[in-house]
Amino acid sequence: QSVLTQPPSVSAAPGQKVTISCSGSSSIIVNNYVSWYQQLPGTAPKLLIYDNNKRPSGIPDRFSGSKSGTSATLGITGLQTGDEADYYCGTWDSSLSAGVFGGGTKLTVL
Amino acid sequence: QVTLRESGPALVKPTQTLTLTCTFSGFSLSTTEMCVSWIRQPPGKALEWLARIDWDDDKYYSTSLKTRLTISKDMSKNQVVLTLTNLDPVDTATYYCARTRLHLGDPQLDYWGQGTLVTVSS
Numbered sequence: 001q002s003v004l005t006q007p008p009s010v011s012a013a014p015g016q017k018v019t020i021s022c023s024g025s026s027s028i029i030v031n032n033y034v035s036w037y038q039q040l041p042g043t044a045p046k047l048l049i050y051d052n053n054k055r056p057s058g059i060p061d062r063f064s065g066s067k068s069g070t071s072a073t074l075g076i077t078g079l080q081t082g083d084e085a086d087y088y089c090g091t092w093d094s095s096l097s098a099g100v101f102g103g104g105t106k107l108t109v110l
Numbered sequence: 111q112v113t114l115r116e117s118g119p120a121l122v123k124p125t126q127t128l129t130l131t132c133t134f135s136g137f138s139l140s141t142t143e144m145c146v147s148w149i150r151q152p153p154g155k156a157l158e159w160l161a162r163i164d165w166d167d168d169k170y171y172s173t174s175l176k177t178r179l180t181i182s183k184d185m186s187k188n189q190v191v192l193t194l195t196n197l198d199p200v201d202t203a204t205y206y207c208a209r210t211r212l213h214l215g216d217p218q219l220d221y222w223g224q225g226t227l228v229t230v231s232s
Contacts, residue, residue: 002156033216037157044206044222045149045157051216088157092217097170099147099159099217 003028004089004102011108012079020074020105022089027070028100032091034072036065039086039104048087049074081109112136114146114207114223121229126197128228132190132207139165139183139190145210146190147219148181150203158203162210162217163190197230204228 003025012018022034036049047056049065052072064075072089089102118130132146139146148160161181162170171179180193190207204227208219 033214035216035218037219039157044225045219046222047218047220050218050220051213056220090157090159090219092215094215096173098173099149099162099170101149101157101159104156 002103003093003100004091006087006089006102006105008103009106009108011110013110014079014081016079017075017077018079018107019076020087020089020107022072022074022102024070024072024091028091028093028095029067029070029072032094034065034067035090036063036072036074037088037090037101039088041085045088076107079109083107084109112209112221114209114221116205116207116223116226118205118226118228120227121231122197123232124197124199124230128194128197128201128230130192130194130205130207130226130228132192132223134188134190134207134209137209139163139188140185141165143212145212145217146183147208147210147217148190148192149206149208149219150201151206151225152200152203155203160205161192164212199230202228202230 037045039045052067053065114134145164147162163181178195204225206225209221
């Protein structure tokens, strides 16, 4: 069981908005930056958001990240069928000096 | 252009040792705040962080696998090697390496290899 908890699945219609939560046990999220990764079917994960809310070059602004207290949230607006993927939050647990990932959330665009 | 490629055996027997190599290009592991991480993903399951090696040779390991993992780097070959001892079928997974940049102390896994599937079976 991961120290970062995500909902197993979310769904929404094309064009709509969806949010994916990532909650942490103890102070892991409070004390560390959160990243988000997108894993399209059959491919390697791709960095989507870093430092809680920053997007790497090439990531559209439909994707956003935020953090508040012990939780982080990934938001996706203007949903497209190509957004169907597994999404993972991740952080560095500075108390353990180790990386951690959430259990992943499967996004279905209906 | 940053690329990473994992290589190693596709099939290993229980109790054996797995050695995986990450060969990279487009960046230098001697650059300050540059690192390489290993992550694995059992079929149909979530990502699991395994280990990280930094430009200054600092090494970090998963707490649950620490006694079985070793990470090292060969700067002359632009390679990072991960070994995992005493394999068990539960170690069956796709193993990824990823370039990792430290930004304000936050490790960003910004480029990933395609992954290599390792099956542990007798």
